[in-house]
Amino acid sequence: MSSPVASPGPEPSGRQVRPAGRHRAAPAPRPGRTAVTKQKLFDAALRLVGERGPASVTVDEIAAEAGVAKGTVYYNFGSKDGLVDALLRHGVELLAGRLREAERYADTREAVDHLVDGALGFFGEYPAFAQLLVSELWRTPGQWHGTLSLLRDDIVSILKGQMQRVADAGRLPPGVEVGTASAALFGTLLVVALDWQVFQPERTREQVRDSVLPLVHGLAAARAPEPEPPGS
Amino acid sequence: MSSPVASPGPEPSGRQVRPAGRHRAAPAPRPGRTAVTKQKLFDAALRLVGERGPASVTVDEIAAEAGVAKGTVYYNFGSKDGLVDALLRHGVELLAGRLREAERYADTREAVDHLVDGALGFFGEYPAFAQLLVSELWRTPGQWHGTLSLLRDDIVSILKGQMQRVADAGRLPPGVEVGTASAALFGTLLVVALDWQVFQPERTREQVRDSVLPLVHGLAAARAPEPEPPGS
DNA sequence: CTATTTGAACTGACCGGTCAGTGCAAAAGG
């Protein structure tokens, strides 16, 4: 039942047709009704959109999957795009939260370990979100490109921070740029997680993690004096 | 101009996409304008599908972009899916061809260099294809998942072959599995290429390559002779 | 002559978005 988006934030982004109360308005904080509905919609939308892509999923399907009426979607999110947008934001926020946990560890190696583990855990829990992310992140003229660019910065900056620490410790091979290493790490984690879910679902998360960790460690520890740039 | 499928030649080794269509089949291979028309359709389809995804692009748009009548699409490919399917196959075939060139080099390091360079070159030349690939490759119930799984195997097996050579040379850190390393490499190359195209288009391909190479080399080289592989 | 392409008309389904109306729980009023 869990969902990557769990925030009962009372944010009726849908347009209000009626003027708000004119008497003593705002009597009491909205009961959990709205939050529950939004949660159900997030769950359903994540499942379907992750599987088949935002464009191929109909609002009717999402509503049906969530067990609510179509109008409810528009009441709560204004539009199909609004729903997807909110879904994206919440998902990234949750992922960023997990990655940021790694910042708590003073030891560089330990921090990297938790970074990898956090990312793998999140993508393993919500493969549909990983799929959604990878599908839309680089879609240039996409309607979510602006939003996603910002969201991407959130995540990459976290990775960058950690990689910078690795670099400061002098553990990065010469010539490797922090930005490139971060992008590579991000791509590696995404692809490894998706490959795991799609092509090797029988593997446990620990197995996958233990196969990725030495790879990352191998990169972040080897400092080979290679004074010869390959042919050019 | 330019397309991942470049073989307007009169005889592409008999690789016919199948005339499809419910009209009389064409037993007499007389590629007159057909090849040119298909080429135009591939170009247009790649551009649009890569940008906005297969589901969001209409056949009318593709036909218009290609400067061809809608009926021609159905005459040549039978259906929209047929067109996308052929597009996928041709693109992967071309990519695989480039990657396989790396197999010609006896030196492991040199081979890896050319592997990276080839992949980067291809993705840089056809970013729309990279986008299409990354969007559809892990879409589990997608209509192209079956096809793409096969195509993925083509590419990954090439990468795996090279990584195996690296492993045999004892240059992989202990504990790193070849399969994982291949998937990670694939993901790294894809993501780095897409990031380059989308977020840093001003960088030259050489710059990007030179920032990735030391990263890969750092991983695949200079490992203390660790004669203790943790079994399997 | 045949293979290929054209271009337009048509259809049948589907989809995003709308809106008048319903249900209900809390506040207001008595």
Place this chain on the structure above:
DNA sequence: CCTTTTGCACTGACCGGTCAGTTCAAATAG
């Protein structure tokens, strides 16, 4: 304590528009 009002949250039939796919006669190229 009971009745009435208020308005939020939700409903679902409906509408205008779009699209994949079909068909075909005429034009064009080899």
